[in-house]
Amino acid sequence: MASDDHDPEYRPATRAIHPISLASRDFESLATPIYRGSTVLFDKLADVVDRRRNPEHYRYGLTGTPTARELALRIAALEGAHRSWLVPGGLAAISATYLATCKAGSHVLLPASAYPPNRELGDGLLSRFGIEVEQYDPLIGAGIAALIRPDTALIWCESPGSITMEIQDVPSIAAAAKPRGVPVALDNTYAAGVLFDAFAAGVDISLQALTKYVGGHSDMLLGSISVREPAMARTFGTTLEQLGMGVSPDDCALALRGLATLNIRLAALEQSTLEVAHWLKQRPEVKNMLHPAFPDCPGHEHWKRDFTGSASLFSIIFRDWSAAQVERFVDSLRLFKIGYSWGGVVSLVMAYPHLVRPTPEHGPRLVRLNIGLEHPADLIGDLEQAIMKANS
Numbered sequence: 452m453a454s455d456d457h458d459p460e461y462r463p464a465t466r467a468i469h470p471i472s473l474a475s476r477d478f479e480s481l482a483t484p485i486y487r488g489s490t491v492l493f494d495k496l497a498d499v500v501d502r503r504r505n506p507e508h509y510r511y512g513l514t515g516t517p518t519a520r521e522l523a524l525r526i527a528a529l530e531g532a533h534r535s536w537l538v539p540g541g542l543a544a545i546s547a548t549y550l551a552t553c554k555a556g557s558h559v560l561l562p563a564s565a566y567p568p569n570r571e572l573g574d575g576l577l578s579r580f581g582i583e584v585e586q587y588d589p590l591i592g593a594g595i596a597a598l599i600r601p602d603t604a605l606i607w608c609e610s611p612g613s614i615t616m617e618i619q620d621v622p623s624i625a626a627a628a629k630p631r632g633v634p635v636a637l638d639n640t641y642a643a644g645v646l647f648d649a650f651a652a653g654v655d656i657s658l659q660a661l662t663k664y665v666g667g668h669s670d671m672l673l674g675s676i677s678v679r680e681p682a683m684a685r686t687f688g689t690t691l692e693q694l695g696m697g698v699s700p701d702d703c704a705l706a707l708r709g710l711a712t713l714n715i716r717l718a719a720l721e722q723s724t725l726e727v728a729h730w731l732k733q734r735p736e737v738k739n740m741l742h743p744a745f746p747d748c749p750g751h752e753h754w755k756r757d758f759t760g761s762a763s764l765f766s767i768i769f770r771d772w773s774a775a776q777v778e779r780f781v782d783s784l785r786l787f788k789i790g791y792s793w794g795g796v797v798s799l800v801m802a803y804p805h806l807v808r809p810t811p812e813h814g815p816r817l818v819r820l821n822i823g824l825e826h827p828a829d830l831i832g833d834l835e836q837a838i839m840k841a842n843s
């Protein structure tokens with residue numbers, strides 16, 4: 452069992468350090484082992500050169516551990532991708548997508564409903580590097596063609612949009628981009644790679660915050676980037692290698708565990724969320740139900756055509772509450788916790804007092820809810836008591 456490194460002649464300090472390496476072939480479990488490692492060992496010096504030539508080989512922890520690669524392969528299988536990569540979070544997947552596809556002087560189109568940090572990246576860091584990010588109406592559809600310029604390097608879609616939940620006509624946007632040679636990237640976090648088939652819709656790059664539904668328990672951060680074509684895979688491979696965005700094997704193991712229950716969690720969350728949303732919709736205090744499965748949701752017809760279901764996230768706009776009433780409502784909730792992110796098992800609430808969408812008048816009366824796996828009747832009871840307090 453002991454390897455050469457465990458010669459009893461070695462002093463205890465040496466013997467304590469070198470791994471004994473019990474043969475892993477004799478032990479097979481259903482769980483992917485958590486392989487930690489920065490240094491990856493080579494048998495002989497010639498192997499270093501060999502493995503450099505083939506990026507699929509293990510060389511260094513940053514370019515992949517077996518745990519990370521197992522997760523990346525499973526995400527690729529889920530999304531029907533040619534190749535997927537893992538990065539430290541959804542926002543890292545967004546920034547890496549800009550860096551892989553753009554250069555100084557590039558023009559990018561981003562829906563005005565996009566995840567706010569994506570918009571801040573466009574206005575901030577990217578503008579310093581001479582990349583111009585122009586926002587467009589998320590419901591523009593085929594009309595995007597008129598905004599595409601010779602220097603347009605990337606078109607973003609995010610459907611539904613963050614907070615305001617507009618469902619985009621992604622197939623029409625992709626169809627307009629294709630003949631002009633502009634890649635389309637979709638932030639597919641809401642659909643979890645399950646509820647919307649990005650590549651069938653003509654998207655080139657599909658990314659997810661695995662932090663949300665794949666992780667599913669609010670205890671880790673990871674992002675994925677998936678591409679349809681080998682040429683795009685080469686572009687991303689080179690960029691990601693240079694960016695040094697490594698991921699923790701522990702987080703990958705949590706995501707692998709999450710994947711095992713993804714489908715049943717999504718199904719349960721969909722049912723609970725619809726039940727809570729239907730209850731809220733009949734409340735006189737609620738003006739709009741911004742849930743993709745409700746006709747009030749802008750782009751609802753695209754959801755009906757393109758999605759196989761809905762998830763746990765939606766927003767409501769209260770009819771005529773003051774800012775103080777909205778705040779009292781949020782603060783009175785007990786089961787719904789105040790916090791960012793979504794897709795876990797605990798229900799969450801967030802308000803956006805400075806939001807100017809869908810209109811400056813509605814923004815401060817918008818509240819976003821994430822439904823968790825609590826019993827929906829308890830969640831409805833919690834909402835009811837908070838509405839009473841806000842009304843009083």
Ligand SMILES: *Cc1c(COP(=O)(O)O)cnc(C)c1O
Nearest residue numbers: 540541542566640660662672673
């Ligand atoms: C949460 C979120 C992200 C960012 O994910 P992190 O893992 O938190 O960085 C990106 N896009 C959307 C739509 C999100 O909701």
